[in-house]
Amino acid sequence: MTDTDSPVDARPDTNLDEDDRLKPAFVRAVIDAVEREDSEAVRLLVAALHTADIADLIEQVPGEIRHDLAGALGDRLDGDVIAELNDWVRDELMEVLGPVQVADIAGTMDTDDAVAMIEELDDSDQQAVLDALDPDDRAAIETALSYPEESAGRLMQRELIAVPQHWTVGDVIDWLRRDEELTTDFWEIFVVDHRHHPIGTCQLSWILRTPRDIAIEDVMQREQTLIPVDMDQEEVALRFQKYGLISAAVVDSSGRLAGMITVDDVLHIVQEEAGEDALLLSGAGDGDINEPLRESYKARVRWLIANLGTALVASFIISRFEDAIATMATLAVLMPIVASLGGNAGTQTMAVAVRALATNQLTRSNSLRTIRREIALALLNGGTVAVLIGIGTGVVFGNPRLGGVIATAMIVNILIAGLAGVLVPLTLERLDQDPAVASSVFVTMITDSIGFLAFLGLAVASGLV
Amino acid sequence: MTDTDSPVDARPDTNLDEDDRLKPAFVRAVIDAVEREDSEAVRLLVAALHTADIADLIEQVPGEIRHDLAGALGDRLDGDVIAELNDWVRDELMEVLGPVQVADIAGTMDTDDAVAMIEELDDSDQQAVLDALDPDDRAAIETALSYPEESAGRLMQRELIAVPQHWTVGDVIDWLRRDEELTTDFWEIFVVDHRHHPIGTCQLSWILRTPRDIAIEDVMQREQTLIPVDMDQEEVALRFQKYGLISAAVVDSSGRLAGMITVDDVLHIVQEEAGEDALLLSGAGDGDINEPLRESYKARVRWLIANLGTALVASFIISRFEDAIATMATLAVLMPIVASLGGNAGTQTMAVAVRALATNQLTRSNSLRTIRREIALALLNGGTVAVLIGIGTGVVFGNPRLGGVIATAMIVNILIAGLAGVLVPLTLERLDQDPAVASSVFVTMITDSIGFLAFLGLAVASGLV
Incomplete structure (x- = not known):
């Protein structure tokens, strides 16, 4: 037997119970440290936590100490943590952070997460955050905010990989290796024509399994599910389920590729919309314990x-x-x-x-x-x-x-x-x-x-x- | 304006209404053709349909004509269609197809879909299907059936890509291009040690963005979420949501890589489990209109x-x-x-x-x-x-x-x-x-x-x- 002999979960999860929830004793220890104003101890406690668990931690502590916890977390309170937070808890937290701090965090996030974070702010706070953003991020977020709430336009991220139809598999791979600016998290690439209309989708596994000299047009799938920017998120989720999608191209009213929605965002929506019915049927509205x-x-x-x-x-x-x-x-x-x-x-x-x-x-x-x-x-x-x-x-x-x-x-x-x-x-x-x-x-x-x-x-x- | 000027959806969806459901008139036309015993007309009608829509069609027609519709569909009734079917409708259909036909279809499916198809059969029917399968498929399915119902072991597919830790990015790409037998649908590859224990996960986008001579060990993420084979599917779904996973390695009790679960399967579970609560709270049990x-x-x-x-x-x-x-x-x-x-x-x-x-x-x-x-x-x-x-x-x-x-x-x-x-x-x-x-x-x-x-x-x- 060797030292790697606890194979079932490689995350350092001693703070999690068997159902993958933070242990009450751990939460208690963090609360104590925050109340002692011992930021050092807080940071040590959370050092090994996954971002999703830091988000859970913020949700699990009483509302009155969330602000101090946020302060103690320092740069562990990043875009990834905030994207994972319960909507109500996030809104509450946004109100105590200043616009500059919110803008700093928004700048590090994908468009969809940044939009989710600032869409619920008051108009004046929202404006202050937008003013503090750099021009590119600001333009992207303003465009997203111009689409209706709960629409594909709000949900999509603009970071995606689109390649011209005449490229070969080799061209695509070389470009991906060369261009440092590109996003690193994507599951499919979109092939577009000269008007930037998507004409096909290509799984990365197909690219990896195809010789370099084959044209990307011959690898891509032409039958694709395109999501209009104004489609309701519930409808988007049903499409993902029906057609088993991992990501899908979002097109604007003139058919141009405007963004991409990925399945991890859809998972949250499916969960929300399917769970919502039990709450709505009971007359409990949104029914969240953090509301x-x-x-x-x-x-x-x-x-x-x-x-x-x-x-x-x-x-x-x-x-x-x-x-x-x-x-x-x-x-x-x-x-x-x-x-x-x-x-x-x-x-x-x-x-x-x-x-x-x-x-x-x-x-x-x-x-x-x-x-x-x-x-x-x-x-x-x-x-x-x-x-x-x-x-x-x-x-x-x-x-x-x-x-x-x-x-x-x-x-x-x-x-x-x-x-x-x-x-x-x-x-x-x-x-x-x-x-x-x-x-x-x-x-x-x-x-x-x-x-x-x-x-x-x-x-x-x-x-x- | 050119001929490609209906960009919003490239699927031939004239048979679908604005909510992506089959139009009643279309369903009616199919029913008429089945009742006329005109298989040719049925096949023409469904020619342009996506597999998910063929599954919907089978669900939408009255129970008494499903058998004849299945016959008329011929080879359009494949593993992909059956994997998309509502559980009750699938069980009903399995009973009218013979074991040899079911085994033929199971042979074309990923392990998880094949297991979902045959797990609800009577013991004797199940045995007949297993007997008709080829030995490899049979062994894979029997292993899966040995895990508890609704566990990760039932849900996982055995088709996955695992590479040794000492390979470079170039080794991986060459192998993927060379070996015809490998699966083509995967989103991440797993890196394993000499005991076949997973030691890291690597997104395909990282491989594509990394020079050929870099070791795969330096690209992969060591922190990974491993799913034990006997974990309940609801727990699996919560993990996928919490950590935003696209796929995850499933390990057996000795820590060896046994299979992979992908997010598209989890999407169905999230939908089921979250929707289930409304039904359970009302005392309607599984509450399916096809039950x-x-x-x-x-x-x-x-x-x-x-x-x-x-x-x-x-x-x-x-x-x-x-x-x-x-x-x-x-x-x-x-x-x-x-x-x-x-x-x-x-x-x-x-x-x-x-x-x-x-x-x-x-x-x-x-x-x-x-x-x-x-x-x-x-x-x-x-x-x-x-x-x-x-x-x-x-x-x-x-x-x-x-x-x-x-x-x-x-x-x-x-x-x-x-x-x-x-x-x-x-x-x-x-x-x-x-x-x-x-x-x-x-x-x-x-x-x-x-x-x-x-x-x-x-x-x-x-x-x-």
Whole structure:
């Protein structure tokens, strides 16, 4: 056995637990050092950390000591660390650093990371940072900022490798070796015509496996996915997934090569957009534990108030049956069961439909089929639950008619829940609304209202009260 | 203007709508051709489609014609198409293709795709496919199948480029040009020592930018992220995101290079795992519109029955107050509002906590801080909603004491909801349970029960009834 015999991870990760997170004791030690104002100790502690872990560290410490930690980190707080930070934490940090310092850091970053860093600043702070940048960087960032938020133009980096179509493989390799100014991080090169329009893409592995005298045009792939600068980032992410892309050329409105998007940026978007649906469906907005309290309050209270409105609708329906309830209070005991199960069934269907819409799996071609499928499922689920609750109620209350009423109401409500769970998101999508945002409120209102109405209405209609 | 003047997308995409989905009319035309048994027409229709779109097409047609479509596609139904298929649709298709045909297709695929294709087959079908494979492919696939499901070993491909540490850049390039057998799709090469342990990783762009006589050891990066074969795929995805990886070496238990995972495979996992939480939180299991009805029924009815159990707990609490409700049926009208808003607030907090846990943002270092944050939010939200409902109820029913009771119950329930929303997922995580799976049932039970108990209990205690 030799000294390299801990092969599973070559990073010095003694500060990380088995899930690759910073150990609480380590975070505590850093906090102590910051509180003692011992910058030397802080720098020693973080010396072996990867940039991604320094970013994690900044996120994990309490907000009030982040500024001092940032100061103690010195030049370890570079562009790479800031690019890895949670959006909210980064914005908070930007506000305490001066414009000159932010501009210094931005100058070392790829365009996309620099844009992500300064796009959330106030207009005046943003202007101050832009003024402090050198003219080239400033022009690149200003162009990027001129594109809509969350568009390909914001996401792309301008650092890329583009070669003319008449070059050979050897020309490309010689140029790459010769020109010191070129970027070193790229996975594909783009071949352009005299108007700077991309006409093909070439993986580096193909270049490496081809003799020097072959024309690059004969190696490149002509079928390529070009991303328009104004394409929404969610759409960009779907393209990367669908076509298994590593990088893609971004073209401006006249078809010229404007930049490149790489898969590592897309990974963050996929993660964000896919995770976002769970948060949006719950009405928690952006839902980040680092979001300022005031933002979280605004995002959440809006949906609670909307929910209050829908709860009032359900209340109004119950109030129509007040006499029946006064006569037979057992109805009030049982009615929440029908509403609750309906809500649960509706949420299940809705979550599936929203997901299928987000991944382009549910389309006009199969929506009728999907609706039929959900009806069949609702009948199966509703039937099962109805039998259980019907028999149980009949036996416990010694009242078979009450059992029949709750069983029937349950089937009706779960059926309506299944329909609402798929039709509400589909309708919102057709109306160009994000189905994840508003579906919950409508579906809950429908299942609560129908639940109470079906149960109490059937109780009265069946002559139970 | 020239003939190349539609630069935005070079793929022949007239069959795709603006969101990159197959147009319904096109899908309809394919279905018609399949039903006419006109294979020639089917092949003409799909001639210009990308493999990912052929996979989409198979997903979009009704299940009963998929077999005939597969037959009509002929050799367009290749490994690339099958690798892109939705899991359920692929499994269904595998069952109708014979083992020899499946083995033929598997032989053309990278190990990871072939494993994904056959891992879901019945044991006997799997054996038949393995028997029909050529010995090399068979050995590779059998090794992969010996690793746990959803582990790095299943995900990795064995096709990769590894070079000895003493080679120069020129040696590497010459070998890549010379050896016809090597894979052509790779983004990094791995440098190994004499025991085949990886000692460094080298981006292809670095090789291209370095003179031929430099040693590969001086170009490679020594700090590398090695993935153990038995690491869970969710953990693998987090590593790729955290360190911005394009590919990573997978090592076996003795530290030898066993395979490679590339970011395009990880993209699917990130998408799946992040989207999964919305489905799991709703109790919809895997929740795929292509899942067989029986599987969906089993997954969903389980949670409906669990929900029935929790609804019974709430019912039991209400039943303790039957006399109060008989005296004042208005209580039954109002009580669902308190439960519903609490449920909503709890779901918001829970979604945020589950998301933060899944992305390693919520850790032991900041859980106390997060709990305090949620208490503050709950007091703000609860206060707002309580004022609205309290004043409204007092005015509408001309009963200020009733307004006070519902307002107090609302604050209590939203506070409990906030605590439960963060403590339940945290506790499940500490117990090594997936917080996304079971949190909902507990949180809903707590908010329903406390909602009814607080409101009805306060009504009685305050002398309202």
